[in-house]
Amino acid sequence: MSTKKLWGGRFQAQAETWVDEFGASISFDQLMADEDIEGSLAHVKMLKKTKILNESDSNQIIAGLENVRKELHEGKLEFTVENEDIHMNIESILTDEIGPVAGKLHTGRSRNDQVATDFHLYVKNRLPKIVEEIQTIQKTLVELAENNVETIMPGYTHLQHAQPISYGHYLMAYYSMFKRDVERFQFNMKHADISPLGAAALAGTTFPIDREFTAKELGFADVYSNSLDAVSDRDFALEFLSNASILMMHLSRFCEEISMWVSYEFNYLELSDKYTTGSSIMPQKKNPDMAELIRGKSGRVYGHLLGLLSTMKSLPLAYNKDLQEDKEGTFDTVKTLLPALRVFNGMISTLNVKKDNMRHATENDFSNATELADYLATKGIPFREAHGIVGQLVLKGLENHQNLQDITMDEFKKISPLIEDDVYEVLKPEIAVERRNSLGGTGFASVRKQIKDAKAELNAVVSE
Helix, strand or coil, X not given: CCCCCCCHHHCCCCCCHHHHHHHCCHHHHHHHHHHHHHHHHHHHHHHHHCCCCCHHHHHHHHHHHHHHXXXXXXXXXXXXXHHCCHHHHHHHHHHHHHCHHHHHHHCCCCXXXXXXXXXXXXXXXXXXXXXXXXXXXXXXXXXHHHCCCCCEEEEEECCEEEEEEEXXXXXXXXXXXXXXXHHHHHHHHHHHCEECCCCCCCCXXXXXXXXXXXXXXXXXXXXXXCHHHHHHCCHHHHHHHHXXXXXXXXXXXXXXXXXXXXXXXXXXXXXXXHHCECCCCCCCCCECHHHHHHHHHHHHHXXXXXXXXXXXXXXXXXXXXXXXXXXXHHHHHHHHHHHHHHHHHHXXXXXXXXXXXXXXXXXXXXXXXXXXXXXXXXXXXXXXXXXXHHHHHHHHHHHHCCCHHHCCHHHHHXXXXXXXXHHHHHCCHHHHHHCCCCCCCCCHHHHHHHHHHHHHHHHHHHHC
């Protein structure tokens, strides 16, 4: 393979090898080799269509690129630091394949629009895979929720027992979070699905190119209307990293709760052995390492977002070498995100839900206090007054180790003669949950509606 700089005509001195290594991006942007060849094929087909290149030269370049792609897929290509990036490496390999005619491929384009095109294609090609993995998790959550509509657990605020809720309701909260993640990535596609090809270095080209043709060849929905914007825009990558950060935050929150709830103190859940590890010194340990790793990797993704935001914040138009820093973080985020989603789905799909332990945790915790306050309010006592009464009963209960449901009817009658025996039914955790059927509430009917709506949403995705 030729290693002479393809841009070296006006240069008299060569950089030291270690300088070349510092400036080169081939160590990571070779991940876009497929996209680079795909973009070049579209470009040369356009040059042929517009007669910028004659048919013979065009066909020779097309055949050469197809052969290079075949060699890429067979693992036969070798890339060099001397050729800096994936674009120069592919062009150099093509030159070795078909001779000097390969140099005509670069007519009417620059590495600036070439790399932007490759990067758009890279993100565009991976967004559907990420969305698919999220939707797989959503399906698992719906199935798990359907099996746990009437599983009662403590609901928390400030990590303190607040009110009893349905575990199915809890799971559907995460379904809703992931639904928004899907929507964000789908909107991200709108901005990844724009073609920069043909913008050239920054100002367009004097050749009579057809940008709409190349956009169609590459499957882009639109083309950039401004050449300066086309080569310098990385909003689509920032959106991807932002969306990925929010998604990782959702995964991390869930994993935090899993890590707590598999502990002896909570004992609400048990993870499959497939998603846990042991200790090198403590034989009894069953550690939620996969949950902890997903939680930990959220920081890694956040770092990539902050890194690119910092890189972009002071860049003048149009292309600057700083933009080489846009890819490693994005590539690593894809590499981090896809396995994390798959591991997470495997982990929650094999959960052992300890229903009895969850329910038992709601029986001695005063989480039915709101139920009693609401009950008193229905008897005509102003809610604020009812709130104060129940607060005093809770304080007394804590001192005497007495739960609200253990208060005698005589004691209740002292509060109000309107209190009847039905108060004990109201104070049962399952009744407290079942009755909360306001829109979006934790009541069993409400949760079943959420599940029904979610199934319809997921079925609509399958039929699209």
